[in-house]
Amino acid sequence: MLTIKVLGPGCANCKKLDAIAREAAANLQLDAEFIKVSDFAEIMAYSVLSTPGLVINDKVVCAGRIPTLAEVTKWLTAITNG
Amino acid sequence: MTSDHFKKESAGNASSLPIKYFLLAPLGVAAWWLLYRQLDPFSRLLTFDLIGLAPGSHLGDALQFFLYDTPKVLMLLTLVVFGVGIIRSFFTPERTRKILAGRRESVGNVLAAHLGIVTPFCSCSAVPLFIGFVTAGVPLGVTFSFLIAAPMVNEIAVILLFGLLGWKVAALYMATGLVIAIVAGWVIGRLGMEMYIEDWVREIRMSADTPEEISLSWPDRVRMGAEAVRDIVGKVWPYVVGGIAVGAGIHGYVPEGFLAGIMGKDAWWSVPVAVAIGIPLYSNAAGIVPVVHALIEKGAALGTVLAFMMSVIALSLPEMVILRKVLKLRLIAVFAAVVGLGIITVGYLFNLLI
Numbered sequence: 281m282l283t284i285k286v287l288g289p290g291c292a293n294c295k296k297l298d299a300i301a302r303e304a305a306a307n308l309q310l311d312a313e314f315i316k317v318s319d320f321a322e323i324m325a326y327s328v329l330s331t332p333g334l335v336i337n338d339k340v341v342c343a344g345r346i347p348t349l350a351e352v353t354k355w356l357t358a359i360t361n362g
Numbered sequence: 363m364t365s366d367h368f369k370k371e372s373a374g375n376a377s378s379l380p381i382k383y384f385l386l387a388p389l390g391v392a393a394w395w396l397l398y399r400q401l402d403p404f405s406r407l408l409t410f411d412l413i414g415l416a417p418g419s420h421l422g423d424a425l426q427f428f429l430y431d432t433p434k435v436l437m438l439l440t441l442v443v444f445g446v447g448i449i450r451s452f453f454t455p456e457r458t459r460k461i462l463a464g465r466r467e468s469v470g471n472v473l474a475a476h477l478g479i480v481t482p483f484c485s486c487s488a489v490p491l492f493i494g495f496v497t498a499g500v501p502l503g504v505t506f507s508f509l510i511a512a513p514m515v516n517e518i519a520v521i522l523l524f525g526l527l528g529w530k531v532a533a534l535y536m537a538t539g540l541v542i543a544i545v546a547g548w549v550i551g552r553l554g555m556e557m558y559i560e561d562w563v564r565e566i567r568m569s570a571d572t573p574e575e576i577s578l579s580w581p582d583r584v585r586m587g588a589e590a591v592r593d594i595v596g597k598v599w600p601y602v603v604g605g606i607a608v609g610a611g612i613h614g615y616v617p618e619g620f621l622a623g624i625m626g627k628d629a630w631w632s633v634p635v636a637v638a639i640g641i642p643l644y645s646n647a648a649g650i651v652p653v654v655h656a657l658i659e660k661g662a663a664l665g666t667v668l669a670f671m672m673s674v675i676a677l678s679l680p681e682m683v684i685l686r687k688v689l690k691l692r693l694i695a696v697f698a699a700v701v702g703l704g705i706i707t708v709g710y711l712f713n714l715l716i
Contacts, residue, residue: 289684291486320489320687324566329455329494330487344455344482345586 282312282360287323287333287343290316297332297346304352310360383580391441398437405430424614431606431652435525436599439648440591442521447590450482451583455491462500462508467551470504475543478511485513485681492688493563502559503551510701511543514676518598519647526655534712535668542672542704549700550693558693601649612656622661632666633709637702640673650674665712672705 284301288294298316305312317323317335326335330344334352341347341355405426409415415422458481462474483491488509495505515536524532578586625632654667682694689697 289486289489291484293484293486320493321562321566323490324493324497327494329459329491330482330484331490344487 282310282356283315283335283337284312285315285317285335287317287326287328287335288331289320290318291331293346294332297334300346300349301334301352304349304356307349308353308356308360310356383584394437394441398434401434401437402430420614422614424610427613428606428610431526431609432603435522435602435606435652436595438521438525439518439598439602440595442517443594444587444591446480446517447587447594448583449480450590451578451586453477453481455481455483455487455494458508459495459498459500462495462504463498465501465504467501467503467548470501471507471544471547471551474500474504474507474547475511475515475540478508478543479515479517479540481508481512483512485684488681488684489688492685493566496559496563497566501551502556503547503549505547506550506697507543507547510546510676511540513678513681514543514672515539516647516675518594519651519671519675522602522647522651526651527658531664531668535671538668538708538711539672539676542676542701542708546697546700546704550696553696555693555696558690558696560688560690563688598646598648601646602652605649605652609652609656612653613659616656616660618659619661621657625657625662625666627663627665627713629666632663633669633706633713636666636670636709637673637677637705640670641677641698641702642679643674644678644680647671647675663713664716665709665714668712669705669709672708673702676705677701 282305284305286294286298286301288297294316298314302314305314323331323333326333326340328340328343332346333343334341334347334355336355336359339359342351347355406417408429409422409426410417413425415425417423417426458477461477462470465473492505492509495508496502520532520536523535623629625636650671654671657667658664677698682698685694685697
């Protein structure tokens, strides 16, 4: 079971990232739980300086930009296979 | 792992810059330039010959202004956003923080203001960025220099000023914007206001491990530039068109010198009033510059109008509301007062000198 967190106060960029992550997980047919983290204290616990941030199983894979679908797919497969 | 990535990046980039970019870049710029040169004659042809409006008529002037300025500004914007997008791929907030952490104040303020221009920054990241900087040992005043410069001296503002008002005004805006960010940050640092940061922020202990640096290739950077164009130009074009439409209306219909009385040099009170009006107004540079252009044409003084523009962009109520989460009211008030005073000073200075 994967836990995917999107860090960000909820601006357009966070929503875009959320959509990309969901699409990637759906393409891979992964069973993932999506959590939206908008509390700043919680965001800072991941040492993220700029939002949006993407956290897969408590590991920050990307921050401060919107990754492509291909990138997210790569991260998800890397984590589920290893 | 991280040092490995750094090595790979520095070794990989120089060699991986494909030759095709050296060939394509000048070709692209040349094509852009040829097209750009045609905009003025084309807008005249369209307005006066094809549509048949008389040169010098209100509607003819307004329409030609609109048909010339809109594609011109959008073309300038596309080119610059693309270039800046590539430059920004070399800077991350993490890297900027590393540069600024532990800096002495004066040097730190200068560096922070300049890094504010090139570090990618979205206003919704103001809070995490503030916390990340302060907890990593970047002095409070240096952090403020960054936070003031980042929105104020941005590529959109500078390129629009360049396109509509010429390089001198653009350079003046950029230089004074930087000076305000440096001085205001330094003053806030001198005032020793660390205790007015919200308590919960000071209790945060950030873990030292930042996300791994991702090594980027040149195709990645070019892609990031193209994405910046799609993202930023896609977002601001309605403001540009709207702003130019308002500007065109003023250009065609408001009589020459109409604003000299209320926004001219002799109206000493107009600078602080312009700054005060600018605070609750929130617009990005794309919408405000075309209006500024038209106001100057009709007799408004440059200093007054630039002060208005800086106030709209740099002192925004929504940003203060966001910062209230990490700063106590007193520090926000000091921030607004110091920056506001800086802007007013710049406004008077321009009105005196020019």
